[in-house]
Amino acid sequence: MAKSMSKSQTIAHFAKKFDMKKKAVSAVFDELARLAYKEARNAFTIPGIGKLVLVQRKARLGRNPKTGETIQIPAKTVVKFRVAKACKEAVLPKKAASKPAVEKASAGPVI
Numbered sequence: 001m002a003k004s005m006s007k008s009q010t011i012a013h014f015a016k017k018f019d020m021k022k023k024a025v026s027a028v029f030d031e032l033a034r035l036a037y038k039e040a041r042n043a044f045t046i047p048g049i050g051k052l053v054l055v056q057r058k059a060r061l062g063r064n065p066k067t068g069e070t071i072q073i074p075a076k077t078v079v080k081f082r083v084a085k086a087c088k089e090a091v092l093p094k095k096a097a098s099k100p101a102v103e104k105a106s107a108g109p110v111i
Helices: 007-017 022-042 084-091
Strands: 044-046 052-055 061-064 070-072 076-083
Touching: 007 022, 022 044, 022 052
Parallel strands: none
Antiparallel strands: 044 052, 052 076, 061 070
16 A cells, blocks of 8 residues: 655645645645634535534443443534545445346246
8 A cells, every 4th residue: 555645745746736836835735724624613615525524422321441331421522524425436446337136047836
């Protein structure tokens, strides 16, 4: 499996692709992150990539793995990223066409 791109590699790629200075590209990414943090409460969407949303988790019972004791886990709000359909289709390999079901040939009633 290939290593993921670092932030500096990503910035270098965009700087070369759009003939911009690395500092300017870095500022764009920093501002995009700042805007995403600020707007996450209202669901922040990056078209073609996905959406940042806040999700309310209910209170639930859990178990302390060390002692085995049952504990109450309080309700909380968490940040989730929902990947866009277009991104899933572009990244994940397409499944092979499902094979049609083979019908059994009827040889007549079994006696």
